[in-house]
Amino acid sequence: MDPAVIDLRSDTVTRPTPAMRAAMLDAPVGDDVYGEDPTVVELERRVAAALGHQAGLFCATGSLANVIGVRLLVEPGQEVLCDVSAHIARAEMGAHAALHGLTMRTFGSERGLLDVDQVSKIIAPDAGPYLVSTAAVAVENTHNFGGGTVQPFDQLAAVGRLCRESGVGYHLDGARLWNASVASGVSIGDYGRLFDTVSVCFSKGLGAPVGSVLVGSADNIARARVLRKRLGAGWRQAGMLAAAALHAFDHHVGRLSDDHAAARLFAEAVAAGVPGAVDLDTVQTNIVVVNTGAQPAAEVAQTVATRGVWMSAVGPRLLRAVTHLDVTAEQCADAGAIVADVLAPSLARS
Numbered sequence: 001m002d003p004a005v006i007d008l009r010s011d012t013v014t015r016p017t018p019a020m021r022a023a024m025l026d027a028p029v030g031d032d033v034y035g036e037d038p039t040v041v042e043l044e045r046r047v048a049a050a051l052g053h054q055a056g057l058f059c060a061t062g063s064l065a066n067v068i069g070v071r072l073l074v075e076p077g078q079e080v081l082c083d084v085s086a087h088i089a090r091a092e093m094g095a096h097a098a099l100h101g102l103t104m105r106t107f108g109s110e111r112g113l114l115d116v117d118q119v120s121k122i123i124a125p126d127a128g129p130y131l132v133s134t135a136a137v138a139v140e141n142t143h144n145f146g147g148g149t150v151q152p153f154d155q156l157a158a159v160g161r162l163c164r165e166s167g168v169g170y171h172l173d174g175a176r177l178w179n180a181s182v183a184s185g186v187s188i189g190d191y192g193r194l195f196d197t198v199s200v201c202f203s204k205g206l207g208a209p210v211g212s213v214l215v216g217s218a219d220n221i222a223r224a225r226v227l228r229k230r231l232g233a234g235w236r237q238a239g240m241l242a243a244a245a246l247h248a249f250d251h252h253v254g255r256l257s258d259d260h261a262a263a264r265l266f267a268e269a270v271a272a273g274v275p276g277a278v279d280l281d282t283v284q285t286n287i288v289v290v291n292t293g294a295q296p297a298a299e300v301a302q303t304v305a306t307r308g309v310w311m312s313a314v315g316p317r318l319l320r321a322v323t324h325l326d327v328t329a330e331q332c333a334d335a336g337a338i339v340a341d342v343l344a345p346s347l348a349r350s
């Protein structure tokens with residue numbers, strides 16, 4: 001990548017740091033399908049413990065961890081409930097249906113934020129012989145397409161109680177759970193213990209090249225190991241990748257507050273030029289959603305790219321910027337000013 005480019009398309013674009021690469025080179029490894037990779041075993045053990053669960057499974061992607069995690073709770077022909085803009089519904093290529101025969105039903109939300117009343121309206125455990133039965137509820141924290149929003153803990157807990165009372169499972173897509181934890185001060189263990197299964201990603205804000213961990217009970221993770229192999233996703237000397245994740249776990253969590261501060265600088269720079277384009281109150285973590293007004297988001301993305309700022313169009317009039325460890329606060333402020341500059345005339349016309 002041209003070093004002049006400020007790449008805010010996603011926090012997945014980071015390259016491993018020199019220290020992370022050194023940790024990868026030095027990692028002891030073995031055959032993980034035989035359960036013999038010591039670095040993978042250590043990662044799974046430590047992540048499970050931090051999330052308050054018995055066991056973990058290292059997976060290549062967050063989508064894979066979600067596909068397996070949800071399947072542990074839902075049988076083919078049953079449904080999982082999630083919100084309309086959930087990653088599992090929008091961004092996993094229909095894997096839950098295509099591979100595991102699950103159906104999904106979605107509830108509405110404001111910026112992805114969970115509301116127990118929305119869930120209780122549609123949950124249908126033991127729906128009998130005519131209707132599909134709900135077997136699990138899945139939530140996302142932080143919420144990606146909601147704009148990096150942090151779920152209110154009382155709502156997460158309330159939906160957890162509803163799931164237990166209804167006898168249905170509860171899955172957390174925690175691709176950015178550390179961002180939520182750093183922003184809210186709630187530990188990942190306090191979040192994790194509310195759920196039956198949790199997926200977390202090391203390849204987002206934590207800056208590892210590859211890798212997610214799914215956690216749950218020892219029994220469920222033993223089943224997960226079978227499901228992963230069935231999907232062709234058992235791997236061998238994966239310890240070099242697990243070493244990157246361990247390095248991220250030990251060194252890149254505290255610095256997420258820098259990403260959150262950089263996102264705020266970006267948002268403030270956009271709002272300074274075009275007040276209506278960003279709602280500053282909704283910027284909680286490392287994601288900023290920009291309303292492009294009269295101009296299609298894809299066109300704005302192209303125009304700002306010619307000026308060295310890369311962003312993703314996530315809706316017809318919505319652009320997303322994500323901060324991460326490969327961009328500085330100063331670059332983010334500059335990028336915000338460029339976005340404002342491009343948007344100002346278009347909003348004036350709208």
Ligand SMILES: *Cc1c(COP(=O)(O)O)cnc(C)c1O
Nearest residue numbers: 061062063064087140144173175
């Ligand atoms: C990125 C992401 C995932 C996993 O994505 P992969 O590209 O499959 O690793 C899952 N959930 C959310 C909310 C995400 O943002």
